[in-house]
Amino acid sequence: MTKFIDILQHYILPLGFLLFLTGMIYFSSMSAYQGKTYLFFMLPSVILMMINFKVLKNFSRDKTFWLLIGLFAYMATSLAWNDTIISDIAHLKRLVLIFIFLMGAIYMGENHTKLIINLLLSATIMLAISGCYAIYLHYSNHNGLFATRFVGIGNFSNPLLSSHVYGVFTVFLMAYISTQYQGKLTSFIHLLIVLFIILFVMTLLTQSRTAMLALTMATLALFLWCQPKITLYFISLLILSATIILIFKPDIILARGFSARPELWKISLEKISLAPCLGHGLATKLDITIPRFYHVFSEPHNIYLGTAYYGGMLGLLLLLMLLLNLIYSSVLIAKSNPLAMIGIAMLIYGLTAGMTEGGNIFPRPKETWFIIWLPIALLLMVKYKHLKQLQTQDIDSDNSTNEICIATLS
DSSP, X not given: OHHHHHHIIIIIHHHHHHHHHHGGGTSSSHHHHHHHHIIIIIHHHHHXXXXXXXXXXXXXXXXXXXXXXXXXHHHHHGGGGSOOOTTHHHHHHHHHHHHHHHHHHHHHTSSOHHHHHHXXXXXXXXXXXXXXXXXXXXXXXXXXTTSSOOOOSTTOOSHHHHHHHHHHHHHHHHHHHHHHOOSSOOHHHHHHHHHHHHHHHHHHHTTOHHHHHHHHHHHHHHHHHSOHHHHHHHHHHHHHHXXXXXXXOTHHHHTTTTTTHHHHHHHHHHHHTTSTTTOSOTTOOOOBOOTTSXXXXXXXXXXXXXXXXXXXXXXXXXXXXXXXXXXXXXXXXXXXXXXXXXXXXXXXXXXHHTTSSOXXXXXXXXXXXXXXXXXXXXXXXXXXXXXXXXXXXXXXXXXXXXXXXXXXXX
């Protein structure tokens, strides 16, 4: 049984995690991508949860676990006060899948921080290589890089969602370089910088102003918690890029105005006010009509308003409590674990990007997972590993005390 558990944790789960990180660029459809994620990551995670329950038992001693359980249990309960239909089962299944994903990440990263970072680096290389090809296609088809907004190859469906994935991996590289930089540029750091530039350019080509703001916030977070010297280069690059865009291509930032965001938020707040405390229920359909547009919006383009609409202020409060607890506890151990700083920076990117995009943060595996649930999964890995180290220290301390007592009695 131990050997079977090792195979699942050391081989199958990492494979499934890599497929999750990169599958959108080479699977034929989103359903194929999701199916492979379920098969190679979700299923092994469920098996591990059943046969190696000790990990969940240990994690249940931490309040982060109960904040997570509270959020998911409440959102599942909210299905009871919308008009109950068969499709509610799909929403319940999505909650279960996200929870399994987070727990599977804990099992995978229990003793393998370097493995997780290597998987993220492998995914970054694959995204950068595919991105170079996508940039070539974009330039060839549109006779210029900024002629139209860039969309990645594979299953990337639009520029904004493309910016989510490329942007969060750009932040990963920024954070990883910041934790690895020791005062001199090694050949490895040079390679990372090349990858960073490729992903940074891809993010800029999406022309997503949200991504630019999110990159800025993540970089400022790194500046506060890492060596200022290397992060100053990133800040300088952001300032230089913004200046060049404003001089040579200002319409990227100015032409689209607010893209109806204020109107969407105003109408969303009006709908939230109809059920402010408990929300309308997770499966409730959200339709927002703005007269000057020819289609109905199905989300408020703000994950916080979306959470408040479906789960009310109570649901939003539970989400914010979980996020603040994760960020605070991760900051305390960031100096001793590079994955903590990486996860914090990626989460800050996602939370900033979510201010002007999205709504329901409980979908099936897709781009939204990269800015919300992937960073949370990384921080949960860090949190559990730290908790396990503390428990080991307590056991060692108790054993030492017992040995002293026995020696004294002897």
